[in-house]
Amino acid sequence: MINKGTKLFSQILAIGLGASLLPAHAIEGHAGLDLSLANNVGKVGLYSLRETPTEITNLSSNLLFTSNDDRMIDVMGTLTRKGMLSNNNLELGLKAKLYYLDQNSTGRNSYGLMIGGIARYWLxxxxxxSIAADYLYSPNIVTAGDGQSTMEYGFRAELRxxxxxxxxxxxxxxxxDFGLPGSYKVDGNPHVGVTISFDGY
Structure with a gap:
């Protein structure tokens, strides 16, 4: 375990990194706010998105918090290609996330790099x-702190x-996974949310 001072430094570093990268990335695209709520979990994030006729790049910084006072801070990048598998409605891409997870109830923490993919189909x-699904995984080799691995997956339906x-x-x-019997569930809930562009499109 690491002390509270190191935890605070890690959280400030993650937020600062996200805040410094987002404005630079938004010069060629548009920035916005992403909010979602579940029964015991909330998430707020800032994103910067750039879209071309063939691909979409998205950089975001997010804070997830739970009713147990767990916190997960991340900086995430996504690169998605349009028209995959000869289907104009299908988007496939790669995701990478630097994260810091603080499990409040035991004082354990985990941080590292999660990598994975995303798929989206426009109806x-x-x-x-559209309907979308994504998967991210941080194996032991790139997981530090008290954690041994972290996994995240989800799916959602989107409507403009x-x-x-x-x-x-x-x-x-x-x-x-903190090396204990069973994995610790940070989130496992249905949620509703909205993304709002600051630039009006």
Whole structure:
């Protein structure tokens, strides 16, 4: 375990890194806010997205908090390609996340690099609607602190309700392995959320 001073430093470092990277990335795209709520979990994030006819890049910084006072801070990057497998509605991509997880009840912590992928399919509807799924994993070799590995996966349905806003409903599960019998469940709930672009599109 590490002391509280080191925990605080790690959290400040993660937030500072995300805050410093987002404005630079947003010069060529647009930035926005991502909010979601579940029964015992909340998440707030800032994102910066750039889209071209063939790909989408997204950089975000997020804070997840639970009713048990657990905290997970991350800086995440996503690169998605459009029109995959000869299907104009299908997007496939890669994700990477630097994270810090603080399990409040025992004082354990875990931090490292999660890597994985994302898939999104746009339905042939008059209102832009999609379904998406993603998976991230931090193996032992890139996991530090008290943790041995961390896994996250989820899926959601998205609907553009305004030119500058997308509403979504989904399910997210985050499991952390601290070397104890069974994995610690950080999140395992359905949630609702919205992304709002600061630039109005």
């Amino acid at each position: 042939p509807t008059s209102v832009p609607t 309700i305004l030119p500058s806003a997308i509403a979504y409903v989904g399910y997210r599960k985050i499991l952390a």
